[in-house]
Amino acid sequence: MKLVKSLPQNLQEQVKLQKQLVHFYSQPSLNEVKFFATLLKACIDNSLIEVENFQFVQGKQKLQLLDIFFQAGNWFCHAYNLDLKKWYVLRLDKFEAVRVLPTETKIMNKEPLTANLQKYEENYYQVPYSCLLTENGEQKVKYNSYPIMNIVHDAGKIYLQGKYNREELHYLVDYLISLGSDVQVLQPSELKKNYLTKLKQIMKKY
Numbered sequence: 224m225k226l227v228k229s230l231p232q233n234l235q236e237q238v239k240l241q242k243q244l245v246h247f248y249s250q251p252s253l254n255e256v257k258f259f260a261t262l263l264k265a266c267i268d269n270s271l272i273e274v275e276n277f278q279f280v281q282g283k284q285k286l287q288l289l290d291i292f293f294q295a296g297n298w299f300c301h302a303y304n305l306d307l308k309k310w311y312v313l314r315l316d317k318f319e320a321v322r323v324l325p326t327e328t329k330i331m332n333k334e335p336l337t338a339n340l341q342k343y344e345e346n347y348y349q350v351p352y353s354c355l356l357t358e359n360g361e362q363k364v365k366y367n368s369y370p371i372m373n374i375v376h377d378a379g380k381i382y383l384q385g386k387y388n389r390e391e392l393h394y395l396v397d398y399l400i401s402l403g404s405d406v407q408v409l410q411p412s413e414l415k416k417n418y419l420t421k422l423k424q425i426m427k428k429y
Contacts, residue, residue, distance in 0.1 A: 253296035254316035261321050262300065266291055271305070271330050275320040279311050280304065283320075287330050289340055291315070295367050301340060305330070310343045344371065348386035352395070353409045356381040360405030369398075387414075396421050 228235070256262075265272045266288040273285055289301040298315040305328070331339065348371055356364065361374055361381050368374075375382040383406065387395045396417045399406050408415045 251296070252293070252298065254314075256298050256315040256318075258318050258321040259298065259315060261323065262288065262315055262318065263291060265321075265323055266300070269330070269333060269336075271324045271326070271328055273322045273324055274318055276313055276318050278313055278317050280307070285324065285328075287336065289333070289336050294369075303331075303336065303339065310340055310347070347388050350389065350411065350413070351386050352384065352411060352414050354383040354399065355407040355409055356383050356402075357405040360402050363402055363405060382409075389413075392417055400425075 262272075264270070269287070271285060271287055273283055275283055284307075285305045286302040287305060289303065291298060291300045293299075300313055300315060302311050302313050303309075304311060356374070358381065360383075364372065364374060364383055369385075371387075372383060372385045375384050392414070395414065399408060399418055400421055408418045
């Protein structure tokens with residue numbers, strides 16, 4: 224407000240008019256995150272936490288959080304499981320219990336933790352895929368994409384490229400289905416087959 228008041232009167236009126244006419248609607252969080260403050264502090268402080276989260280692992284697990292991010296209406300985190308030495312992308316609203324543990328256990332600081340995730344992803348996501356996008360499809364992907372996806376322009380065509388792990392193939396199929404007619408799966412055949420199977424399941428409902 225102080226900055227606006229320092230402007231000439233005509234510019235102040237322009238700013239007021241723009242505030243009346245220009246609106247930005249952000250996407251709301253679809254689910255409440257009970258332990259958001261605790262998880263955020265643990266991420267910032269690089270603390271070790273014990274959680275109950277049954278998305279992938281049953282029972283209590285010790286996690287170290289690399290980051291927290293918001294996508295498609297939900298909060299997520301990159302979490303490193305110290306016991307399994309494995310990375311997961313977890314939804315924060317699925318955490319049923321969170322407890323910060325004493326710093327007796329030796330854990331990685333942020334720099335080697337980031338390098339560990341990058342190395343893990345290189346080994347975990349090994350099956351390359353390629354899809355053809357329309358211009359509208361490109362906009363959809365830019366609005367809601369994942370770090371392991373890339374948009375490539377080549378010879379006047381738009382491609383969505385990346386790699387996936389077979390354990391998460393169904394997630395990729397669901398994502399491509401959400402793009403509707405703005406995507407065409409090119410390769411591999413495994414992805415095309417699962418994509419067509421999903422389409423047939425949808426068609427059977429009509």
